[in-house]
Structures are given as C-alpha cells and as structure tokens.
Amino acid sequence: MFNEISSLHEECGVFGVWGADNANYLTYLGLHSLQHRGQEGAGIVTNENGKLHSYRNLGLLSQVFANKQRLYDLVGNAAIGHVRYSTAGENKIENVQPLLFDFTDEQFALAHNGNLTNSITLKKELESKGHIFKSSSDSEVLMHLIKISTEEKQIDKIKDALNKIQGGFAYLLLTKDSLIVALDSHGFRPLSIGKLNNGSYVVASETCALDAVNAEFVRDVLPGELITISDKGMEIDHWTNDTKLAFCSMEFVYFARADSDLLGINVHTARKRMGKRLAKEQPVDGDIVVGVPNSSLSAASGFAEESGLPYEMGLIKNQYMGREFIQPTQELREKSVRQKLAAVKGVVRDKKVILVDDSIVRGTTCAYIVRMLREAGAKEVHLRIASPQFKFPCFFGIDIQKKSELLASHKSIEEMRKMFDADSLEFLSEDGLVDAIGLKTDGPDTGLDLSYFDGNYPAYLYDYAETDA
Amino acid sequence: MFNEISSLHEECGVFGVWGADNANYLTYLGLHSLQHRGQEGAGIVTNENGKLHSYRNLGLLSQVFANKQRLYDLVGNAAIGHVRYSTAGENKIENVQPLLFDFTDEQFALAHNGNLTNSITLKKELESKGHIFKSSSDSEVLMHLIKISTEEKQIDKIKDALNKIQGGFAYLLLTKDSLIVALDSHGFRPLSIGKLNNGSYVVASETCALDAVNAEFVRDVLPGELITISDKGMEIDHWTNDTKLAFCSMEFVYFARADSDLLGINVHTARKRMGKRLAKEQPVDGDIVVGVPNSSLSAASGFAEESGLPYEMGLIKNQYMGREFIQPTQELREKSVRQKLAAVKGVVRDKKVILVDDSIVRGTTCAYIVRMLREAGAKEVHLRIASPQFKFPCFFGIDIQKKSELLASHKSIEEMRKMFDADSLEFLSEDGLVDAIGLKTDGPDTGLDLSYFDGNYPAYLYDYAETDA
Amino acid sequence: MFNEISSLHEECGVFGVWGADNANYLTYLGLHSLQHRGQEGAGIVTNENGKLHSYRNLGLLSQVFANKQRLYDLVGNAAIGHVRYSTAGENKIENVQPLLFDFTDEQFALAHNGNLTNSITLKKELESKGHIFKSSSDSEVLMHLIKISTEEKQIDKIKDALNKIQGGFAYLLLTKDSLIVALDSHGFRPLSIGKLNNGSYVVASETCALDAVNAEFVRDVLPGELITISDKGMEIDHWTNDTKLAFCSMEFVYFARADSDLLGINVHTARKRMGKRLAKEQPVDGDIVVGVPNSSLSAASGFAEESGLPYEMGLIKNQYMGREFIQPTQELREKSVRQKLAAVKGVVRDKKVILVDDSIVRGTTCAYIVRMLREAGAKEVHLRIASPQFKFPCFFGIDIQKKSELLASHKSIEEMRKMFDADSLEFLSEDGLVDAIGLKTDGPDTGLDLSYFDGNYPAYLYDYAETDA
Amino acid sequence: MFNEISSLHEECGVFGVWGADNANYLTYLGLHSLQHRGQEGAGIVTNENGKLHSYRNLGLLSQVFANKQRLYDLVGNAAIGHVRYSTAGENKIENVQPLLFDFTDEQFALAHNGNLTNSITLKKELESKGHIFKSSSDSEVLMHLIKISTEEKQIDKIKDALNKIQGGFAYLLLTKDSLIVALDSHGFRPLSIGKLNNGSYVVASETCALDAVNAEFVRDVLPGELITISDKGMEIDHWTNDTKLAFCSMEFVYFARADSDLLGINVHTARKRMGKRLAKEQPVDGDIVVGVPNSSLSAASGFAEESGLPYEMGLIKNQYMGREFIQPTQELREKSVRQKLAAVKGVVRDKKVILVDDSIVRGTTCAYIVRMLREAGAKEVHLRIASPQFKFPCFFGIDIQKKSELLASHKSIEEMRKMFDADSLEFLSEDGLVDAIGLKTDGPDTGLDLSYFDGNYPAYLYDYAETDA
Secondary structure, three states: OOHHHOOOOEOEEEEEEEOOOOHHHHHHHHHHHOHHHOOOEEEEEEEEOOEEEEEEEEOOHHHHOOOOHHHHOOOOOEEEEEEEOOOHHHOOHHHOOOEEEEOOOOEEEEEEEEEEOOHHHHHHHHHHOOOOOOOOOHHHHHHHHHHHOOOOOHHHHHHHHHOOOOEEEEEEEEOOOOEEEEEOOOOOOOOEEEEOOOOOEEEEOOHHHHHHOOOEEEEEOOOOEEEEEEOOEEEEEEOOOOOOOOEEHHHHHHHOOOOOEEOOEEHHHHHHHHHHHHHHHOOOOOOEEEEOOOOOHHHHHHHHHHHOOOEEOOEEEOOOOOHHHOOOOHHHHHHHHHHHEEEOHHHHOOOEEEEEEOOOOOOOOHHHHHHHHHHOOOOEEEEEEOOOOOOOOOOOOEOOOOHHHOHHHOOOHHHHHHHHOOOEEEEOOHHHHHHHHOOOOOOOOOOEEOHHHHOOOOOOOHHHOOOOO | OOHHHOOOOEOEEEEEEEOOOOHHHHHHHHHHHOHHHOOOEEEEEEEEOOEEEEEEEEOOHHHHOOOOHHHHOOOOOEEEEEEEOOOHHHOOHHHOOOEEEEOOOOEEEEEEEEEEOOHHHHHHHHHHOOOOOOOOOHHHHHHHHHHHOOOOOHHHHHHHHHOOOOEEEEEEEEOOOOEEEEEOOOOOOOOEEEEOOOOOEEEEOOHHHHHHOOOEEEEEOOOOEEEEEEOOEEEEEEOOOOOOOOEEHHHHHHHOOOOOEEOOEEHHHHHHHHHHHHHHHOOOOOOEEEEOOOOOHHHHHHHHHHHOOOEOOOEEEOOOOOHHHOOOOHHHHHHHHHHHEEEOHHHHOOOEEEEEEOOOOOOOOHHHHHHHHHHOOOOEEEEEEOOOOOOOOOOOOEOOOOHHHOHHHOOOHHHHHHHHOOOEEEEOOHHHHHHHHOOOOOOOOOOEEOHHHHOOOOOOOHHHOOOOO | OOHHHOOOOEOEEEEEEEOOOOHHHHHHHHHHHOHHHOOOEEEEEEEEOOEEEEEEEEOOHHHHOOOOHHHHOOOOOEEEEEEEOOOHHHOOHHHOOOEEEEOOOOEEEEEEEEEEOOHHHHHHHHHHOOOOOOOOOHHHHHHHHHHHOOOOOHHHHHHHHHOOOOEEEEEEEEOOOOEEEEEOOOOOOOOEEEEOOOOOEEEEOOHHHHHHOOOEEEEEOOOOEEEEEEOOEEEEEEOOOOOOOOEEHHHHHHHOOOOOEEOOEEHHHHHHHHHHHHHHHOOOOOOEEEEOOOOOHHHHHHHHHHHOOOEOOOEEEOOOOOHHHOOOOHHHHHHHHHHHEEEOHHHHOOOEEEEEEOOOOOOOOHHHHHHHHHHOOOOEEEEEEOOOOOOOOOOOOEOOOOHHHOHHHOOOHHHHHHHHOOOEEEEOOHHHHHHHHOOOOOOOOOOEEOHHHHOOOOOOOHHHOOOOO | OOHHHOOOOEOEEEEEEEOOOOHHHHHHHHHHHOHHHOOOEEEEEEEEOOEEEEEEEEOOHHHHOOOOHHHHOOOOOEEEEEEEOOOHHHOOHHHOOOEEEEOOOOEEEEEEEEEEOOHHHHHHHHHHOOOOOOOOOHHHHHHHHHHHOOOOOHHHHHHHHHOOOOEEEEEEEEOOOOEEEEEOOOOOOOOEEEEOOOOOEEEEOOHHHHHHOOOEEEEEOOOOEEEEEEOOEEEEEEOOOOOOOOEEHHHHHHHOOOOOEEOOEEHHHHHHHHHHHHHHHOOOOOOEEEEOOOOOHHHHHHHHHHHOOOEOOOEEEOOOOOHHHOOOOHHHHHHHHHHHEEEOHHHHOOOEEEEEEOOOOOOOOHHHHHHHHHHOOOOEEEEEEOOOOOOOOOOOOEOOOOHHHOHHHOOOHHHHHHHHOOOEEEEOOHHHHHHHHOOOOOOOOOOEEOHHHHOOOOOOOHHHOOOOO
16 A cells, blocks of 8 residues: 555644653654644643643644744643544644644643544533533544543543544543543554653554654553643553453554554564465465565565565655645645656566555556556566555544445456556455464453454444445 | 755756647656756747747756646647756755847747856856846856857857857757757767657657657757757757767766666666666675665665575654755754654664665765664665765766865775675666676677766866866 | 724624625625724625525635635625724634524524623523533624524514623624614714615615615614515614614714715714814824824814814825734734824924824824924924713723723823924823714703723623622 | 825935944834834945945834844945835835845945836936846936946046936935935935934935934935035035926825924925815814724814814724735725724724824725715715816826826716715815925925826826837
8 A cells, every 4th residue: 555645544643741851752753754644733831830732733743833932932831742643534733743732721642543433422411511622633522522421530531522522532631730641441553652761651552652762561451541741750550451462453553653663563574474474375476576565565575575576666656745735636646646656667667567565455556556566667567565454444443434445345356457467466364464463362352343354343333333344 | 866955956848839739738747757856947948830939947846837727828849847956055046947048130039958068168258248147047148148249140159059069058048939858969868758649749858758748759869969959850960079978877876767768778777777786796795685765675685586585664754844944054954854754663663774876975864764764773884876876076967067066086995884784785787787788889888977986077177177076 | 093003993894685686796895894893704695585694714804705606606686794903813704794504493693793791691691501602702692692582573582682791793694574773872883774766775884885785775773773674665663772872983083984964964073173272172293194094084174273273294105005914913903093094294294293093092103203203304293183081991892901001091291292202292182072073962961972082882791890890 | 095005106215424422223223113114125235344235125124124134144334215106016035125236346236216218218228338237217317327327436427327217216225335325406306414313324215213313403415416414524516407396296295204304394394284274175064073094184183173073083094904915806805804903993983083084096995985984974975085086197206197096087077976875075285285284395396296186297297208108
C-alpha cells in the first residue's frame, strides 16, 4: 500500500509528558515522530502551575507551529499533544485535539486515539438532556460523561465515564495536577510509557516518540489500565478488570513506524518476517524484488532475502511531495501518483518484477503502479501482498467503516489480478501473519485483532452492529 | 551522506519544452522531479506566441506555486524552468532563475545549471564599460556577452558569447521563437533530450524529468553542442569543437536521482555496483548492513548482496520533515538530525552494524549517526563509504569551493574514524568508483571528472586558479 | 475621542437576511458597514435549504474573507453575520460569532450584540448540571437555556430562555427554517429591520447596513420583541411585555456611524446639535474650531457653525493605518498616535484652537493631542467635550466595566485640564445631551440610558451589582 | 475626486535620512506619512558603515513590513525609502524602489519621484550598446548614465547624467558615504529638507513626513539643485543653472496631504481658499454643502464658509476599506464605491445639495455619487469642482498620459452635467486656482505647471511630443 495516497489512515497519535521544563518542545518532538499517524491537524496543551495553555490548528505539525512563537507561548512543565487524521466532512478546527475545556472552576484537556462504538447513542442521550457538544468528534463524549458522573472524586468520575464508553481508545487527560492515561479493555491501540533522564514520565502512541525525546522505554500500557502521572510519580490503577488483549494487527502491517516496538516487537523486523513468510508461502519465478516505498520496503527486503533474489529500487518516491497535491478525482490522483512515485526504468526494464506491497485496501493505486512498471519495460509483474485479504472494516480507530470500500470484500483474487493487470497476485495467509508478528500470549489466543481479514470482531459493535460489516 | 542536511548541493536543475499546450504544467512536473537538485528557489518562464511570462520565487516549487493561479497565468506552449540551490548570502529573489530580460525590442529568458570559472573577471570588465547586473548570479554574464557581440545573427551572437565563458554549464535560453540549449565543452553537467507523444521536444537535467512528463528519451546533449528547438523541429549545431568529456562523477555518487540514467547508465544500478565493489575492496565482519537514507540505500543494498549479509532498516527517515527546520548551529543541527533520522533500536541492538554512506563531505552528521546507532545498542559500527575520499573542491557547478570545508582534505582516514567513533572506516577506491560507474569511452580516458578525489581538474580554473584548491 | 486607539469599544454588530440568493454577499456588505462596531473577529453562517454553513475567524472582515472562496462557499439564501470586539483575554477564535451549534438532529446559529448581566450565575448553574460551554462568551448561555427548556415548541423554548437572561442584548438566531430576532426589554442596543427590492427582510444593528445592501428601512425592533422571519414573511411577537426603553446614549455620542438613523434620528445631525449646544453652554474665545478625526468632526462643525468661527482641519488622520500598529505600552502608543494622527502646522500655528472631542474615557490620547497641537504652534488649546463626564461603567454591551478605568470618575475637570495641559476644558451638560439627541417619548422619561454620566442604571446589575460601579 | 478609486495617482513619495541611529524606523515613519503618494509598493535601503541593506516588496508599507524583522534587519544610520504607484502592467517587484545596484566594487541605491520624458530614447540607445535594464522603470536610466559617464569624480558623473535626462524628477541617491538629492530644472515635484534634534538632515517629498519624524523644516529643494548630505553636513550645489519654477498645480489640488506645506503654503488652507473662490465664482442656491471625502473636505468647508451655508457630512467613507477591493469592471467598481462611500440619508434627504469635488479626471465615480445622493433623497445636486477642467495629460510624474482618458478633454461642461445627472456643474477658473494657491513669484510667471488645464507644457515633451497631448 503506497502510503500517502491510500485510503487507510490511523485516526491519531498522542503524546504526553509530566514534569519537564521544556514540555512544549518535547511534545513537539514526540508528535513530530508520530506525524505518520495523522496529518490533518495537530495541537498541544501545556500545564503551567495548574493553568492550561493551548494551541491547535489544521495541517501538519510543522505548519501548525510554523510561527514558532505559537510553541514558545505554551509554557509549563507538563503537556499533552495530538496529531489527527479525519475524514473530509469533519476536517474542521473544532475537531482538532487536544480538546480544551474551560470550566468556570477548572480546566481539562483531552487527547484521544481510537474510535468509540457507542458514541452516537451516548451523544444523543446527552443532547436530549440539553448538553451541547463543541466538536463533532466522538472523543468529547467522555468529558460529558465525566461531568455528569455522580461520583465524588475526580478519578472515580473518570472511571465511571470510561465504563460507559465502548470501542478502542487510548486517552490522555491533562488536569491541573495530573496526566491521566487510559486504555480500552482490549488494548486495540498502542500506548507506551517512557522515562526521561530527570525521572519524569512520558507517554506516547509509539515507542519511536520515546526515542525522539531520548526517553527510556518503561512499559506498555495494558488493557483496562488507568494510570495517573503527577508530581507524586506514576500510579497504576484499572478502570476495568474485564480485559482481553486484541491488539490491532494493522499497526504491525502498515500503521506503525518501522522503528517502533509494539508490545516488545520491532515493527521493521516483523514486516521483514512477513516478507520472508510470504516468499515461502507464495514463491514465484522472478528476477528482482521491488517494494512499494516506503511502507513495504521492509517486507520486500524480507521477501528478497528469503528467495535469494536481488532487492532492487524499482520504484522511487519523490521526497519533496507536499500533501497539498492530493487530488479529488481519479485522473488527477494518477497524475499525483506520477509526481510522488516513479518506476526506475534502468532497473525494471526487461525484468520479471516481484512487486511487494503491504496491503490492498481500495486498490486504487495498485493498478497504476503495475502499469507504471510495465511502461518502464518490466517483462512480468508479480504482485505479492504481505498481509491477508482486507475484507472487513474497522471500528476501533481506523477510518474505513464501509465494507464496500474494501476491494477484497467483493472481488476474488483472480478478479483483482485482472484489474491490476498483474501476472500473478497472492496474499500472505492469516496464520502466516500471526506467526510473522510473533506475539507471545499465555493461552491459545493470538492477542491480535485480525477482524480485518476474518470478520471476527473482538468486541460487540454497538452503533455499528447493523452496518454492512 | 545524509542528504538534506549535508553541505553538498547541486547548483540547479533545468527543464524546457517547446510546442505543448500545457507547457506550464509540464514544466512544473519536470521541475518537481528535479527538486532534489535545488530547493532554495524555483521559477518558470513561458512563451505565448512570442510574449514571455514569468514567475519565480524563493522556496520549494510547491511553495512558489502554492497559489495555483501563479501557474495558470503562465500561458503559452513553450517554457523553461529552473530549481535553484544557492549559498546563504546569495539567497535572494533576484538570483532565482529563469532570469527574464525585457528589452525594448525583445524578450529573452535564461536558465543555467553549472558554474562559470571566469565570471568574476568578465563581470568586472563589463561593469567597467558601464554594464549593470540585475543579479549576483554568474549566469547573467552570458546575456551581457550576447548583447555586446558584434555578430549579426542571434545564433552567432550566442556562439560568440559561449566561447567567452569558461567552466561547467548547461544553459537553456528561451526566445520569442526558439528554445536554445547549450552544454559546456566538457559536459560536466547532465542534460538530456526527450520527445512527447505529440512530437514536441523537452530537455531536462535528468531523465527522471523526461519520465515525469511521459516523454521518450531521445539523446543526451553532448559537450560543445548548441541545439535549437523551434516550430521547425530540433537543429543540432556546435558552439565549439574543442571538446573532451569529463562528466561529474558526483552526479553518480550522490546528486542524481536513483531513477535517472546518466549517459545511458542507471544511477541506482551504478550505486549498487559501488556498494558491491566496496564490499569486495573493504570487507568486514558484521551482522547487518545499514544504509543512510535515502541517498545511500542503493549502495548499502549492493554491499549487503555482495557480502551475503542481511540488508536492514537500521536508520529511518521522518518523511514529514520540512526544510524550515534546518538550523544554523551545531547543537540545533543535531536536534534537527534527531527529528529527521532515527536509529531503529529493535534492529541494531546488539548487532555489529556495517553502515554504508555514499560520501563524506564536511562529516558533520556522520559522528552523530554513529553515536545514535551506539545509543540504540549497536555493538560495533563499521563505516563504509561508497566513494573515495572527497578532498578537492568543485568549480563546475557545486557550491563547495573551499578545501578547508572538506574533511578528507585535512584528516587521515584514521583521524576521521576516531572523530566519528567508528570501529572501522574505509572508502571505495577511485578505480573502484570508475569501474562501478562503468562508462564506456573510446580512448583511455574515463570520461569522468574525478577531481573531487584526485585534484586533477579537467579544465583551467581561471578566477579560482589561485584559491586553496 | 480619537476612535481607533481609544479604550471604548462597542461589543458587536449583527446582520441577518432571509430569502435572498446572494445572502453571503449581502451579509458581507452589511457587516462591512458595521465594521466600526467590532474589529477583532467576524463570521457568517448561511442557510442552504436548512443546512447551515459557517466561516468565522479573528481579524477584520476583509481579512477573515481575504480568501474569497471562504465567502463563495457559504451558499444559501439566508444568513446571519457578526463583527466582534472583545477584551484581550477573550480574543480567541472560539468566541468569534456567529456561534454554530451542530446537534445530532438540528443546527442552530446565534449572533449577539450586548452583554448579559446574569450570565456568570447561569453558566455556573448549567456547569453544575454537567453542561460544557464551547466558548467563554456570555452569548452561548442562551443556547443552553433553550436546550433545557421543558417547553414543547421551539419558539416557546426561546421565549422561556429569553426570560431567564438579564442585561442588554440584540440576538439573531438562524434555524433551519427561520431567522429569529430578539431585543432586550430596555432596547439598550440598536436593531433595525429593512426590506430588499424582492420583498425579503434584512435586520441589522444600524441602518447604515440597510443602506449598504440597498434595503428600505421598515422599522426599529422594539424592547421585548421576538420577531420571526421565514418564508411566510415577518411575524412580530413579544417574549415579554414588561418593557421600558433605555436606549444607549453612547451610541449617539460615539459608537454609531454618522450616516445611521437611531430611533429615527440621524446620528451626524444629533452630533452636530451636540456641538451647537456645547458652543452655547461653554463658549470660548478662539480663532478656529478643530475636531478630533473622525468621530468628532460632526460635533466640531456644529460648534463652529453655532459660534461663527471657522471650522478647520487642524488634525489629520492617516488613512493608511492598519490596526496591527496598536501598541501595548504608553510610549509605543504615543508613537502610534503620531503615525495615525498629525497636527496641521499650517493651520494651527499661532492660533487659539478650540479642540472638540466627543468624549473622554481613559483620556490616554487627549494629553498627547493637546501636546501635538502646541508643538505645531497653537497659541491656546481649549478642549470642549460634546458629552458629559463619563463616570460610570457600562454593563449592557460595552467593554468598560471598571470605574477605575474612567478618568472622570476620579478626577475633577480642573485636574483633567491640568493633566491634558489644556487652556480650558468643559463638557456638555446631561440636559444638553438629551436635548441634542432629541428623542421624543410619551412620558417624562428620556428613553435613554444615561448611566454613563449619572450612574442611574435602568436595570438591576445582577452579577455586577457588587462591582465598583 | 473620491481619492482611492480615482484614476489619478501620484507616481511616488521619497524619504531619506543621513546620520540617525534608527534610520530604518525614521524612514518607515516618514514613508508611512507619504503612503497617499503611492500604495503599490514600498522599500527601504539603509547604509551600515558603507554597506547597503535593502528590502522592498509590492503592497502598502505596513504589508511590506508586516514581518517586523524585515525592518529590524535594515541596520545602519542612513537610509532612503520609497512608496510607489504604478500602472497595472508594470506592477512587479522589479520596479519597486529604491533600486539597489550591487556592483563588484561599490553599491548604489536610488529612489525617484517623477517621470522622465526622454527615457525611452535613452533606454534604446543604452540597450543598443549592450546595456541590460533590471527594471522597466524609467528611473533606472540615470544609473546607467552615471556608469557610462567619462567624468572622473562620482559627483561629476552624476551631474553629467542629470544633464542628459529630461522631465520631472526628485531623485535620492544613497552611496557608501553620502545621500545625494537632485531636483529637475522646473521643480515639478515637491521636495523638502528638515533637520532632526541631533542635527542630522532628512529629506522628503512632503513636509508631513518631516513632521512625522519630528524634524524641523529647513528649506525646500530648488529647481536644478544637487545637494550632498554626508558626515560633513549638507553641501548645496547645482547640476544646472538653466532653471524655471513650474511646480505641479495638482499637488495643491489633490495629491499632497492637507497638513503639508508646499513652497511654504499649507495645502489645506490653499484648498479652503479654492473652495471659497469657487463659491464666489460659481454661487448656487442650495441648502447644504457636502464634500467628497476625504480629499475634497477642505474645499467644501471653504465653499460653505464663503457661502454661509451649513457644511454637512452628506457622504461618509468607510474607514475599514482595504485596497484589495478595487475592482476591474465598472459594475464591480460601483459596488466597491458603495462599500467605500455612503450617502447620509438623514442629512441629504429633501435637501438641495452642493457637492464639492476637487477635480474630475475620468469622471467614473462622479455619476455614481450623484446617483447615491439622489437615492438618499437629495432634492437637487449641484456639482462644484474646485479646480479647472482637467483636459491635458501630465508627463512629469503622474500616470495619466492619454488625453482620451480625460473626460473634460472631449466633453463640454453641459455634456458632463448630463452624464452625471447633476442639476448644475461648474468649475473653478484657472485664475481662481492660481489666486487661491497664492504662490508669490518675482516676475509675471505663476511658478506653477498648469498644463493640465491649458496644455501649455513648461518643457519640451521629447518622447511624448507626438502623443495625443
């Protein structure tokens, strides 16, 4: 899957820190390394002795803070930050996170990665009681639930509220005196904790953000945990004990950055294993192995290593591509692909090319890439996909919620092969994927959410139960 | 050499087209694929029935034409364009090309890739006659020489002027009725001609730009050629017959895009051969081979293939890095590197890493990358450079003109190894480089300018003869 | 009072239209003529067949819609718009109006000119019930009150909510099928209705906005009225019958544009009468009469006419002054005044100048203007203020809510005269002001809110009752 | 003439200072007060110990230096600056002044207000010798002439060059060690010298700029003078003794700011006298006198004073109008006028209005203003123009060079009256204008250039001699 123009996007990345003088700058660095998880908007809220300061806007982090004064103004020694992806209709500043709530007597900020499956129902209930929502994001529901909780203590209000929401979520909450971290009961989304040299804690969607701020990895946040970081240190609690790990397998396949470790497993290494396993499962007679840059290069090099074929740069990505060139129509999208991606004639001419891609979602650019390789002189193009057929939508944090958008849900492999004009097309098996990821669990469970491929959702879908999933 | 923050920059990329309805858009696409040759400024001049229209500004092409109307306004069916790199002091809009000359009775536009070695002398002579220069670019000298030529015909004036300048140059001139192309007598800089479906000619610094506009490669421009493209087709002439090919070897090592063919040789493939040869010349006991992204990945994969070691993604580049983060001080530069480049802990931990870089110029980031790998847990770091020691400045189109800026000119290999804290450091031999490039020439000459490594300049240096070269 | 740098600012201007194809453009024109009522932010919400579209941002209207596509995108045939002034701390985009509420089952937009005196109490009550506010503007309270009303019909919910708020307000509400207009029970703020050629209704804070869209004046909105404009025409109702007119006298003195008619009285003409009355009440021996541009020119010409002295341009305002030059410190403010305002040496030299200003609030620039005139050679400077001493803060829609900020509240006339270094200083009497405005009422009441001058507030102050008013 | 949308524009304003620490800021202030003389572009060049620094761009001064760092970077204790008006076709950054010339061995900056009448001929001659112009501005010709002068000393080169150019000009030249000031032999354009508190000299197009920087007026620059200001003080020389004063009468009528003194005469006062004289020459039975804001308010108040009629604000100008709203078509221009200018219904309704305008050039907005007054209820509209019929183009510094653009050149007064739908239309006589200005000269000459009205050009027109003048 050629990443920037695909239709599959992570909903967000989050970062938080408590107890560091340059909380604003650390959060900037952390978010910068999480930019691949969301490019539509970014924001940071800092805590200066209990007073929260905020800035957020649409665009890449570097655009949002192009005026550096915006960042300098966010003083304080604690912060949370967010990078966001959103579907077109919701792409407005009100939805950019962190959401900051200015109550008469307190302030509260919230950053969320994931998707709630009962937020529509909850929102309607709250509106019927006169509640007004400031955003159209599902993330805001939690705040309303906290405010109407009849519990006494704030932490109990939060537990109360967390027990009312369903779905996938990694929440960071910033209050006047703490940074609160919560993960859903299945641990759908990644969330890790690190420690700075000065002993302060940071939390981030991926470990690459811990590296970005020179923090040492401490532990991953586990399903159902509710962690409070404050001047008193880190306190680990649970909002539920009814948990069962079902970590998003697509984080390994596509979303996460290659240098991150997810549940202790390095992503590049896992992808390379996917490529090796794919080479074993679906070998093919070819001259060279080519990966779709950048997301499929690890899998491609694994395929090459296993098959003993040369790994070649048969496609090259233009590194000076801005997002502004993403185009609304198919025709313009093709031109856009040509601007982003080029076949290397001198490499692929007269060659039997094994093209490795990480996944096929809508398949819109796949056909184009095969054509580009043929125009560049490739004799044969064999497509190998380093994950199983993507047939079922996700409801726990990815923005594809319609089966009809997923090519593999209504096309056979042979139909897709023809559509792409490839000489052959094969996918990694689900078992192969599980083995390649190599997550160790105590019982027979894989600990992974593989519903993309088999439709077995680890949790009830609530508001989405009646959709075409 | 980690490309975006290095100190070595190509002076420019040029693109031209004659006879295409969407000359503006084609030139935009062509320049976009040449953006790696210059990121400081960009411009396009179009020809609408003899009337020239121009827009240029500082910044990346996509920034210069962020307001798309700027591009739409450049109507006409012929165009030349330019992307520019410049040293800091000269980074002003007056120097952004193409330069457009509005004479009372004619218009003339000019785009130049290269560096003239006698421009200072020529400029002083012209100023002493009362001439006024509109830019501080050496490129403008040619126009003044054309205007004072006593020849009758314009083409003879141009020949006259070309015979007065020395150095490396690829010139595109746009007049009311033609696109004129000239290459210096050594062919220092690359320049290729292609043909569109409709039979129109395009010319570009690299073949990747021909691919970008779907043009078929026709031929490379040869040393001393003066080519006129007009409604009558392409006419090939010479402004001198005293020519001797000395093509810039650094184009193969670093500058050119991996998918371009230079003198018929694919760049990625040549780089892979450099890596293979390096593995033969300087083998080392290691666990994995890691390339500095993106420019050294080809050489690294060649090294891995030859040595039979796994090629791994031990360094990852953040693709969301804007140029605005380039920093003036060493300390900020290191932070900037951390933002751009990260070591992949999960890959390099406890490994003997063979780190392949394409070249060492100032060496400023090399030490930092080794340190990053060690912090990420690498047991050993063996540095292998896929080109010889870069000891001598360039005067034919690259912006390093001071020997003191070149680390290898005043440090031994062992001194550099210590400085970088590498376990070993070795370079490709000059013979190895020549063989890896594999340019076929009729005689004993290599056809390459290798002066970077041995100081044997293929041409007299004129204004620079007394410098510390 | 030299308007742009003074400390007295109207809270807002509102405009609405129902049933016109180019509702967006009409609202833009209307707001443009109301720009003097607020320069900190602007926004427009349109109604396209029941669907509301919105754009708002900080800055002048022309800056907010500098990208004209922003305006074109606001399709629909009904709209409300708002220009906003705010105090510094609240100057953020969340507070820019119209506020748009996206409920699951309906949309609602709201624009407000005025100030609620019990909003703090109401907001706290609502928050204690779990309500979350999206802005820190008092205007939003109304929406929450509408949502929690137990009435059945929307119009009854609105009446219910209006009966809970206190203070000065002119509200425009845009729903899927109507434009609803409400004025407080004292009619503190101006609000007028006009009719376009096509029979559609428009509503605006001042009649100058009706003129701007070529609408014919129909009537002023009266205290306590609740007017619904829809496809069925205009329906006039009341949300309360307990009304008593107390129209803001400062609208006549300073706020309103000279070409507007307030309650049927032309503002320029009223101001000219203030100047005439002032000349009668406080005559002085002078050579020329000079007004502080632009707000005091009407009064100055009236003073000149009555006194038989020449009306001269002794001060000139730089029309190319942008708001960006307003400065935070006194020193910079003086330099800023010099950039905005200059004394005309050729006019004032050796003259006894009668300087007419409309009012003195903080008095910060007054001293500077007198000094400027003296430096320009004025022999004497007699200051005449065309309104009474401004001693008491306003709580019904102007942003001065601290007595300490009002110079006349703690300085005698003689103290002020010395402070300004004027040869004499006199104010218009309160009776003089009332007579000059000339509002006809049935009973003995003036129909005006004169509390600025005498502290007799026409309504209870609720949350402000304990302030230093 | 309603100023901002009229077709008559001054070509420029210039400002210079030598020997002041904050030369950049003083020049900014000076230019700001000269902004009415040109709004298309602005620039400043400073001298820091002989090294010149420059910034210039299109737009208003406040836009050009919106990023204040641009101004701070212009260090040094001497400077020249320029605000520019240009015709559409030439509105490009290359033409924005001051022009900075970077020669190999020296730097030179130049700012020019005026128009050369033989620049086309000179430019062609220079180009035929191989010279290349960096701008399409006539101002640059002088620099080329200086460079080709065979004189030894720089000041003699400059004299040599000045003697070759014809037309109207006020030149400021900044060199490494001096600020050089030159005025044409007729003194067409205003230029005055002032002195700062610290004894340093400043020079400016109008005295309002001297006031803006708190400088004391010293003297006007006289025709043919060549003044050198340096660390040695001010040295007054002449480049020619063949001089004859013919000061531009339109500076008094329209261009100059009301607070400036031209040749010792205050502009507002002169305009008021024009209005008085007009009232005597062309009395009319009316109720009120209304001026077109802002340029005609002085004349209108003079008319009112003389006629004993009330001076009223019958038209109001929106002070929040940005230039971005100037529109290319007549229809849009009318809408634009409505946004800028409104009739005050409450003032003009049922009144016989005497409308005073300063001049009629193209007459495009005049008809519209009369219509606006009638729509606002004016019973009669009598148009009185405070200058004679404008029939002949200007070639000495104003951008109207085509007779056909001047309404009065091809329409009788009665034709114009009908076109404007005015009840009457009358102009001030030429004698009346001369008397009102009141310039004292030794001989019978008026000392004024009145060619606009009578076609008697004070100098030969050279390149323009054959035009339809």
